[in-house]
């Protein structure tokens with residue numbers, strides 16, 4: 001396998017810039033997820049790396065070999081890249097075996113290669129004669145991955161690979177695909193708009209907004225130290241409060257909050273929903289429950305503070321409050337602050 005180096009990559013469709021001088025380094029044998037809202041340019045980036053779309057400026061190097069720049073364009077089949085398109089896109093008229101062996105030269109379509117790919121993708125040999133419509137969504141994803149891995153690509157690109165699966169299957173299919181990629185020691189780029197998926201599957205998360213990377217870091221750094229309030233809201237959610245910070249402390253509608261890293265003056269503060277504890281009315285900051293989203297083991301409670309500020313709490317679902325309840329809220333721990341220039 002190989003590393004991928006993307007430098008100053010730009011692309012516009014007509015007057016509309018889609019990628020704006022994007023840099024990204026994916027180390028050999030690691031998984032990077034590209035996380036961003038719909039339309040921010042994720043698929044375009046992946047398709048340029050794969051060789052399906054030309055860039056306007058910048059370069060892509062795979063394993064030290066230049067494959068894309070304004071004068072170079074190595075054909076997709078010569079880039080050593082495996083591509084798993086959205087929803088797997090298996091050939092419906094071919095069975096599992098034929099789908100997996102499809103990308104190999106005829107002489108390489110051997111039973112032993114098929115067995116090897118079934119083992120890597122943790123698929124039972126009893127499935128080889130089945131057609132895609134006879135497989136579960138998760139099995140289809142693993143067949144699509146086995147097909148992409150069969151020609152032994154140096155890099156695997158996956159575009160929203162789990163978008164067609166339901167929530168429960170997404171988690172298990174994601175885990176299985178990550179295990180297969182790690183087993184194959186693949187260098188992989190996974191495009192997703194699902195923050196849980198991005199954080200749980202990858203070694204590195206590249207957060208994209210409007211054609212730029214706003215943060216490229218480990219999953220825990222992206223969650224614990226988001227680059228800006230918008231990234232914090234997108235990754236993990238939370239409430240952004242405007243406040244004046246003096247001596248590392250801010251007086252806010254949600255009480256006095258300790259701000260880290262210490263910023264001074266006007267700032268935007270991010271309060272994570274798991275930091276907000278709901279207590280009995282009369283204690284701490286009063287709030288009214290405006291909405292309760294029930295997720296089984298957890299609830300997300302939307303609250304309105306006295307001055308109209310909306311704040312969100314997430315916690316265990318035991319004894320959740322009801323809409324209209326008067327409660328108190330306490331923000332636990334310090335909050336992240338971002339200075340705002342006057």
Ligand SMILES: Nc1ncnc2c1ncn2[C@@H]1O[C@H](COP(=O)(O)OP(=O)(O)OP(=O)(O)O)[C@@H](O)[C@H]1O
Pocket residue numbers: 013018036037038039040041042043044045193
């Ligand atoms: N072939 C094309 N011609 C013109 N505009 C395009 C083309 N392909 C994509 N776009 C536009 O470029 C922008 C980025 O598209 P892209 O598919 O890269 O986004 P994305 O982040 O992958 O979105 P999604 O998560 O919805 O797939 C969008 O505004 C899209 O409409």
